[in-house]
Amino acid sequence: MVEQLKLANKGEFLTFLDAISKISDSAIVNVQEDKLTTLVSSIDNTLILHSEYAVPSDFQGTLNIPDIKKFSRVLDTLQSDELNLTVNSNNIEYRGDDIKFKYHLFEEGFLTNPNINLEKINKFDFDVQFSLNRGTLQQIFKGSTFTSETNKIYFYTEGKDLIGELSDRARHNTDNFAINLGEVDFTLTPTPVNFDNIRLLTTINDEFVAKINTEYGVVVFEIEANDIKLKYIISALTQ
Numbered sequence: 001m002v003e004q005l006k007l008a009n010k011g012e013f014l015t016f017l018d019a020i021s022k023i024s025d026s027a028i029v030n031v032q033e034d035k036l037t038t039l040v041s042s043i044d045n046t047l048i049l050h051s052e053y054a055v056p057s058d059f060q061g062t063l064n065i066p067d068i069k070k071f072s073r074v075l076d077t078l079q080s081d082e083l084n085l086t087v088n089s090n091n092i093e094y095r096g097d098d099i100k101f102k103y104h105l106f107e108e109g110f111l112t113n114p115n116i117n118l119e120k121i122n123k124f125d126f127d128v129q130f131s132l133n134r135g136t137l138q139q140i141f142k143g144s145t146f147t148s149e150t151n152k153i154y155f156y157t158e159g160k161d162l163i164g165e166l167s168d169r170a171r172h173n174t175d176n177f178a179i180n181l182g183e184v185d186f187t188l189t190p191t192p193v194n195f196d197n198i199r200l201l202t203t204i205n206d207e208f209v210a211k212i213n214t215e216y217g218v219v220v221f222e223i224e225a226n227d228i229k230l231k232y233i234i235s236a237l238t239q
Contacts, residue, residue: 003059005031005092007083009227014072016053016228019202021068023049028111029063041114047197047234048114054227059087064106074101121233124218126211128188130162132221133207136181137198140164143177144195150174152237153198155181155212156190166195170238188212192237193219204228212236 007013016036020027024040036053065071071092075083077099086093091104140153143166150168157163162184167176169190191212201208205225212219217236224230 003061003087005057005059005083005085005087007055007085008081009055010075010078010081010083012053012227013055013083014075015202015204016051017068017072017075019051019204019228019230020049021072022200022202023047025068026064026066026106026111027068028113029065031057031059031061031063033057033060039113039116039118041116042197042200045114046194047200047232048116050118050231050233052229054229061087062108063087063092064108064111066104066106071103074103077101116233121218121220124213124216126213126220128186128212128214130181130184130210131207132181132210134203134205136164136179137201137203137208139179140166140177141199143179147175147177150176151195152192153195154190154192155188155210157184157186157188160184162188165190188214191217191219193234194237197232197234201232202230204230 020038020040023042027038027040030037034054034056036055038051039048041048078094078096090107091102093102094100147166150166152168154165154167155162160183162181163178164181165176165178168174201221205223209222210219219234219236221232222230
């Protein structure tokens with residue numbers, strides 16, 4: 001059955017795909033009447049991303065995309081910001097005046113979603129919450145060039161201040177870099193997170209909201225801009 005997937009904003013769709021491609025090469029895109037959603041994980045399953053793009057669609061179903069970056073590159077060749085894609089049984093096709101392409105999909109069942117209960121995560125009581133802006137994140141990235149021996153960042157409080165520290169407290173004589181993330185009204189013992197996962201966060205807006213469930217050691221970073229919502233789920237490390 002031939003169906004049409006119409007997208008009014010190519011730039012937003014490419015941003016949606018770019019965030020996914022940083023975590024996984026391939027993805028199952030669920031197309032619903034009012035939104036597109038995906039759930040992907042990093043190779044080692046330490047980072048999970050649930051992404052949502054609010055856009056109406058006449059086509060409803062799943063797209064098993066083998067190579068997100070390759071799909072993005074061919075879409076980027078199109079001049080029009082409005083996309084009208086034909087979804088065939090095993091491919092996505094575009095036929096314009098100047099450009100035509102056919103991108104083949106995986107069969108249903110070839111790809112699987114990560115084994116995570118997203119509904120359960122959403123019901124967690126997150127006892128710690130703070131904001132992390134793009135400028136601060138860039139400062140942390142610069143500091144990471146100094147602390148190249150570690151891939152951990154610790155979040156903790158000192159008095160009323162929240163601190164982000166690049167270090168490895170399980171090793172001796174490790175260089176560290178700490179940055180004050182602002183005044184907060186909670187207390188947090190050192191909670192380490194894999195910094196390689198922090199590098200994969202997509203800054204589609206100026207500010208992230210970070211939430212920590214200290215009981216289960218679950219850290220969630222949320223960011224949204226326009227019609228795109230991204231939820232990154234990370235398990236805290238041991239010391």
